[in-house]
Amino acid sequence: MDISIIGSGYVGLVTGACFADVGHHVICVDNDQRKVDALQSGQIPIYEPGLEEVVHRNVSAGQLAFTNNIEYGVGHSQIVFIAVPTPPQPDGSVDLTYIERVAREIAEVLKDYRVIVDKSTVPVKTGEKVAETIRRYNKGGIDFDVVSNPEFLREGCAVSDLMNPDRIVIGSNSERALTLMKKVYEPFMAPIMVTDINSAELIKHAANSFLALKISYINAISTICEATGADVEMVAEGIGADKRIGRSFLNAGIGYGGSCFPKDVAAFIAISEQLGAPLALLREVQRVNKLQRERFIKKIKDTLWVLKDKRIAVWGLTFKPDTDDVRNSVAIDLVNDLLSEGAIVRAYDPKGMEKVVELKLCEGVMLTRSALEAAENAEALVLATEWREFQAIDFEQVRKIMHTPIVFDGRNLFDPRTMRRLGFTYHGIGRGIVG
Ligand code: UDX
Numbered sequence: 001m002d003i004s005i006i007g008s009g010y011v012g013l014v015t016g017a018c019f020a021d022v023g024h025h026v027i028c029v030d031n032d033q034r035k036v037d038a039l040q041s042g043q044i045p046i047y048e049p050g051l052e053e054v055v056h057r058n059v060s061a062g063q064l065a066f067t068n069n070i071e072y073g074v075g076h077s078q079i080v081f082i083a084v085p086t087p088p089q090p091d092g093s094v095d096l097t098y099i100e101r102v103a104r105e106i107a108e109v110l111k112d113y114r115v116i117v118d119k120s121t122v123p124v125k126t127g128e129k130v131a132e133t134i135r136r137y138n139k140g141g142i143d144f145d146v147v148s149n150p151e152f153l154r155e156g157c158a159v160s161d162l163m164n165p166d167r168i169v170i171g172s173n174s175e176r177a178l179t180l181m182k183k184v185y186e187p188f189m190a191p192i193m194v195t196d197i198n199s200a201e202l203i204k205h206a207a208n209s210f211l212a213l214k215i216s217y218i219n220a221i222s223t224i225c226e227a228t229g230a231d232v233e234m235v236a237e238g239i240g241a242d243k244r245i246g247r248s249f250l251n252a253g254i255g256y257g258g259s260c261f262p263k264d265v266a267a268f269i270a271i272s273e274q275l276g277a278p279l280a281l282l283r284e285v286q287r288v289n290k291l292q293r294e295r296f297i298k299k300i301k302d303t304l305w306v307l308k309d310k311r312i313a314v315w316g317l318t319f320k321p322d323t324d325d326v327r328n329s330v331a332i333d334l335v336n337d338l339l340s341e342g343a344i345v346r347a348y349d350p351k352g353m354e355k356v357v358e359l360k361l362c363e364g365v366m367l368t369r370s371a372l373e374a375a376e377n378a379e380a381l382v383l384a385t386e387w388r389e390f391q392a393i394d395f396e397q398v399r400k401i402m403h404t405p406i407v408f409d410g411r412n413l414f415d416p417r418t419m420r421r422l423g424f425t426y427h428g429i430g431r432g433i434v435g
Contacts, residue, residue, distance in 0.1 A: 001184055004029055004073035005081040006102050008039060008066065010046060010158070010259075011119055011151050012083030017051060018162040020058035022187035028066050029073035039066040047324035047351050050159040070102075071109040079180055080106060081149075082130075083119045092266030093274075094123055103130045107137035110144060115177045117147045121204050121264060123271040127171065127197035145177035148197045150204035155258065156322030165190045171200020205271070208264040209282055214249040215256045216288035222252040222430025223295065232430030233412060252429045254384065254410040255292040257319040257330040262289075292429075293330055297337050299427055300408055304380055308342030311403065313378035315371050316385025316411075317349035317356055324351040326361060331384035334410070335362045338382075348374040350387050376401045386411035395422050 001024045005016045008030040016028040030036050035045060042059070044052045058064035067073060074080055084098040099120060106116060116134065118127055131146040138144075148171035153161040168185050172178045173196060185192060195203070222232040232252045240247025256262070265282050272279040304310055319329035326332055329352075338345050339362065346366045349356070353367045368374040371390060375381050375398050383390060391413055399405045405424045407414065412428045419426040 001025070001079065001180070002077040003027070003079050003081065003184065004077035005083055005119075006030075006070065006073065006106075007082065007084035007098075007120070008032075008035055009083065009085060010048075010155065011153065012081070013039075013044075013046070013055075014048065014051060014153060014158045014162055015081065015083060015119065015151065016064060017054040017058060018159060019184070020061075020064035021054050021163075024063070024184065025077075026058075026064050027073045027076060028064070029068065029070050030066070031068055031070075033068050036066050036068045048155065048158050049322055054159060070105050074106055074109050074114065075111065077114070079115045079117060079184060081117045081119050082106075083151075086120045086122055086263075086267075088263045088266055091270060093270035094263075094267045096122065096126065096129075099126065099130065100133060103133040104137045107134040110134065110138050110142045111140065113143045113176075115145050115147055115180050117149045117181070118201075119149055119151050121150065121208075121260070121267075122148075122201055123205070123267060124198050124201040126201060145172065145174040146197065147172045147174075147177050147181060148200035149181065150200060152204075152207065155325055156320055163188070168192045169195060169200050169203050171195045171197040173197065205264055205268040208260055209268045209279075209285070211249050212256055212261045212265050212289070213282070213285045215251070215253075215261075216285040216292075218250045218252045219255065219292045219429075220288050222292075225430035225432045229432040230430075231432045235430075252412060253292070253330075253386075254296050254334060254429070255289040255330045257328045257333075259319075259325065259327045262286075262328050293333060293337070296334070296408070296410055296429070300338075300380065300382070301341075303406060303408075303425075303427065307338060310343045310380065311378050312338055312343045312345050313374040313376075313381045313402075314338070314345055314347040314365075315349075315374065315381065315383050315390050316352075316387055317347055317362075318352035318385050321385055321387045322351075324355055326352045326355045326359065329385075331410075332356070332361050334382065334384050335365055339364045346374040346376075346378065349385065350389055352385075372397065372401065377403045379404045380406040380408060383407065383409045383411055383413055386413045395419070395424070399423050 004027040005012045006029045008028045016026045020026040086094045089095050127146050127148050170181050225232040236250040269282050317331045348368045348371045407424050407426050409428045416426050
């Protein structure tokens with residue numbers, strides 16, 4: 001199939017690369033000339049395991065190309081995917097400016113039947129607006145169909161998520177569009193769910209909000225564990241073993257972050273309120289998430305007392321491991337909380353430090369070349385992102401180089417008993433008497 005994808009951000013680029021890898025001809029269109037130049041010269045703007053290799057392989061094979069010319073992209077494809085950002089507005093609702101602009105631009109260059117697919121995360125009923133806009137701005141009255149096809153990939157494992165999806169949701173009211181969409185996804189051999197457009201849009205917001213709810217639920221349980229001496233890890237195993245619940249997304253910590261959950265929960269609340277069916281439950285999800293970081297800071301303060309001039313090492317800055325994405329990272333918020341208390345923070349992250357500097361996210365933090373360098377002479381160590389490499393560190397050595405061996409584990413990465421045996425004062429999340 002000939003496919004174009006408008007927007008070469010996270011979703012657009014990974015989708016384009018994977019579509020090309022299964023044999024489609026893909027043109028990625030982006031209006032940022034610098035990004036297009038970089039991609040054409042083989043530079044990948046994001047760190048995502050496996051992505052660089054897939055992009056290079058398919059560019060060399062002539063399956064994948066980059067351009068800033070939307071007319072060329074739309075002209076040379078049967079299906080046009082929209083994968084542009086849908087950033088949040090101050091009130092939590094979604095800014096649909098980019099979607100509207102792309103819909104107009106497509107309309108202006110549309111000369112033959114095309115399927116226009118919305119892959120960006122959008123509020124329910126956006127598909128209807130996209131169709132209305134294209135109809136209004138297309139002078140030739142050309143036939144087209146709008147489809148909603150939400151993306152469920154996670155950063156850090158985006159390529160494998162896209163290549164092995166749990167399900168593919170296609171929201172469409174046209175048999176013609178559906179036939180073409182099924183051809184796009186045939187090589188992935190995954191279950192395809194066909195719905196109406198509104199349901200497909202709703203599935204994305206409802207899925208992300210449910211996952212956020214699961215995290216806030218276990219985080220709320222972690223406070224009960226701390227109050228009673230129970231261990232949240234054991235509780236998560238116990239409830240997660242019930243197939244109806246499942247163990248994933250029951251990892252207690254300092255809260256969820258990233259460019260999706262905070263934005264999507266806020267957007268879902270906003271649209272539910274606009275529709276007169278407010279999802280008050282999700283406000284509690286947000287409250288618990290914020291509280292989790294505040295409780296963690298309080299734990300640090302209760303132990304270290306005054307934070308001013310205290311030397312604190314922070315391991316991990318990205319919003320989760322295996323990515324260089326530091327947007328809406330709870331780890332960054334945590335570093336800024338510590339800095340605002342006057343602490344001297346030395347931080348290390350395997351992939352995120354360049355972006356921290358570029359985006360000026362933690363002014364005043366000292367970034368180090370290794371995890372050990374950050375821990376040197378520190379009065380406490382804070383684990384904020386659970387990178388695997390931190391688990392492999394020699395803690396005998398960490399204890400020797402720290403000024404005082406106190407560890408605050410914000411992601412329950414370490415085993416409390418082992419840490420204690422090694423001579424550390426250990427504080428996890430909801431680890432009760434063992435922590
Ligand atoms: C999420 C959805 O998982 C994905 O389907 C959607 O397409 C985009 O949004 P992503 O934001 O990349 O993906 O990461 P995810 O792995 O879901 O983690 C989000 C946040 O939740 C991270 O900050 C992570 O640390 C936190 N988290 C996750 C927990 O605190 N506990 C958990 O058990 C799982």
